[in-house]
Amino acid sequence: MYLMKKGSVPNQAHVGIPEGLYEEEHGRRGFSGPASHLYRRHPPTGWVRIDGPLRPRAFACADLPTPDLRSADARPVEILKSPDARVYLSRRSETLPYFLRNADGDEVQFVHAGRGRMETDYGVLHFEPGDYVVIPKGTTYRVIVEAGPLLMLIVETPEPVELPERGLLGHHAQFDRGVLTAPEPAPAADEWHEQREWEVHIKRDGEYTKVVYPFNPMDVVGWKGDLWVAKLNVRDFRPVMSPRYHLPPSVHVTFQAGGALISTFVPRPLESDPECQRVPFYHRNMDYDEVLFYHRGSFFSRAGIQPGMLTLHPQGIHHGPQPQAVEASKTKTETDEVAVMVESRQPFTVLPELETVEFKDYALSWSRP
Numbered sequence: 001m002y003l004m005k006k007g008s009v010p011n012q013a014h015v016g017i018p019e020g021l022y023e024e025e026h027g028r029r030g031f032s033g034p035a036s037h038l039y040r041r042h043p044p045t046g047w048v049r050i051d052g053p054l055r056p057r058a059f060a061c062a063d064l065p066t067p068d069l070r071s072a073d074a075r076p077v078e079i080l081k082s083p084d085a086r087v088y089l090s091r092r093s094e095t096l097p098y099f100l101r102n103a104d105g106d107e108v109q110f111v112h113a114g115r116g117r118m119e120t121d122y123g124v125l126h127f128e129p130g131d132y133v134v135i136p137k138g139t140t141y142r143v144i145v146e147a148g149p150l151l152m153l154i155v156e157t158p159e160p161v162e163l164p165e166r167g168l169l170g171h172h173a174q175f176d177r178g179v180l181t182a183p184e185p186a187p188a189a190d191e192w193h194e195q196r197e198w199e200v201h202i203k204r205d206g207e208y209t210k211v212v213y214p215f216n217p218m219d220v221v222g223w224k225g226d227l228w229v230a231k232l233n234v235r236d237f238r239p240v241m242s243p244r245y246h247l248p249p250s251v252h253v254t255f256q257a258g259g260a261l262i263s264t265f266v267p268r269p270l271e272s273d274p275e276c277q278r279v280p281f282y283h284r285n286m287d288y289d290e291v292l293f294y295h296r297g298s299f300f301s302r303a304g305i306q307p308g309m310l311t312l313h314p315q316g317i318h319h320g321p322q323p324q325a326v327e328a329s330k331t332k333t334e335t336d337e338v339a340v341m342v343e344s345r346q347p348f349t350v351l352p353e354l355e356t357v358e359f360k361d362y363a364l365s366w367s368r369p
Contacts, residue, residue, distance in 0.1 A: 013037050014246045014277040024282040024318070030261075030343070031248035033287075044282050044318040045366035054317040058362035059354050061293070062112075062151060062308025066091040069149060073097050076154055079354040080291065080312070084259035084344040086156045087291065093149040098199035099142045099217060104206070106161040107135040107154055108255060108262055110340050112295055112308060114150030118143055119218050120229045123183030130234040130295065130338065134161055134255070136227050140200055140217055151308065153293050155342055159258030173240060174254070181231040185221055234295070234338050237266045244273040246281065249341065259345035261288070267297065269334045278330070282320030288343040289314050297337035304365055310354075311362070314347060322366060 010016040017023050022043050027035030050056075059079075067074035069091040076090035086105075092114075099119075111131045118125045118133060120141040127133055135141060137160070143150070166173040200211045232254075240251045252263040270278045290313045299305040302322040313319045 007039075009037070009039055012245075014281055015244070015273070016275045017277060022282060023277065024284070024320070026284060026286070028286055030288055031250040031283075043320070044284075045320060045322075047364075047366075050317075050363045054314045055363040056314075056317065056319060056366065057312045057350065058359040059310045059312075060306075060308065060357040060359065061089055061153075061310045061354075064089055064091070064353065064357045068092045076152075077351075077353050079310075079351050080348045081351065082289065082344040082346040082348045084157065084159075084346045085257070085342060085348075087342060087348075088154040088156065090143075090152040090154060091149055092143060092145055092152075095145050096143045098201050098210075099140050101138060101140045101200055101202045102135070102156065103138060103202055103204040105156045105158040106137050106257060107156050108161055109133045109135065110153045110155075110293070110295075112151040112153060112293075114145065114152075115147040116143060116145045116150060118183075118229070119186075120183055121218070121220055122185070122223055122229045123220070124186040125181065125183045125229060125231050127231065128233075132232045132234075132254070134230045134232070136160070136229065139229060141229070142218075153310075153340065155260070155262060157257035157260050159260070161255050161257045164253045164256045164261075169240065174238060174252075175232065175236050179232065179236040183229050185223070186218075234264055234266055237264055239266055239268040241268055241271075243269075243271055244276055246271055246277045246279075249280070252341075261341075261343040263341040263343070265335075265337055265339045265341065267334060267336050267338070270332055278332070279321040282318055284318045285313055285315045287315065288345055289348045290319075291342040291344075291348065293340045293342070295338040295340065297335075297339075299337045299339060302366075312348060312350065319366065 021039045021041065024038045024040060024044050025035055026038060027033055066077045066089055068076055072094035076088040078086060078088050080087040111127050111129050113129055115128045118127060118141055121139055125133060198213045198216050200217055202209045202211060240247065249263060252265055253261050254264045255262040292311045294305050294307055294309045296307050
């Protein structure tokens with residue numbers, strides 16, 4: 001369809017919004033497809049009640065008693081699932097006593113708390129808070145706890161995890177691929193020479209097969225190729241910004257895998273143009289469920305968010321800034337937040353384990369001061 005314009009509206013989206021009106025973007029394909037901007041007299045999140053499965057939800061993930069916190073040989077707990085991505089939470093205080101291999105998909109593991117190292121087919125990677133570790137499908141690995149407990153958000157995707165195309169920005173935008181860290185084959189540790197059995201647990205279709213070796217399976221002395229375990233820390237991000245226009249969340253996409261997107265929000269300067277909107281605009285998520293995991297800082301579009309929390313905003317229902325956040329943004333010059341967003345084209349299902357740490361009144365918090 002072609003561009004239409006009705007009523008008295010600004011010529012530029014997100015700039016010069018008339019006093020007393022609230023701008024909403026109604027678009028397709030995330031933020032890259034056809035879109036219109038509606039100017040409303042009331043915030044579209046100003047509801048008094050919501051009944052049904054599309055209510056916004058929030059969860060205290062840091063309080064979830066996961067099985068792998070209680071037992072070293074237990075596995076992470078699945079908290080969300082869709083055909084595009086499955087999301088797990090791991091809170092581990094002891095080293096995994098066996099090796100894992102995921103034959104169901106790639107994994108992106110985000111480290112929220114704790115330190116350790118990952119032994120993989122490709123060598124050893126040390127990790128710390130703010131690290132992403134991308135593990136290709138079929139990689140054998142083990143998590144070693146050095147300072148715990150660990151808290152890790154794990155996203156499994158059936159499609160390969162890739163870096164998105166940056167278009168005219170070029171492939172050095174957001175972060176240069178030179179900041180990615182690859183494992184180095186490590187010399188054999190003393191324990192590797194022990195005469196004992198070593199287990200590899202292989203996941204396929206959600207079921208596990210146990211393979212037992214009389215030697216440590218991490219016996220690779222070298223490797224080459226373009227498929228490998230990679231590490232990326234949020235401090236290496238250089239976000240794309242505009243001083244005169246509030247850019248959509250899609251400019252912060254870090255990884256993509258079929259119908260799943262993973263984005264990273266880091267501290268960044270706010271727009272300097274006094275007429276420019278400086279907080280996320282209202283939208284109704286028409287093609288993606290949006291999950292946000294809060295790592296640290298103060299999330300600038302709303303109050304009441306703490307590190308370790310996770311929110312879910314399903315397709316079809318509005319979200320945007322709390323009204324008071326719009327006013328507060330006028331005096332701020334930068335954000336102070338680190339958050340990970342996981343988007344899925346297919347709707348997410350909330351698993352029962354996650355419901356035990358849900359904030360039941362979260363949906364109404366969008367319309368309260």
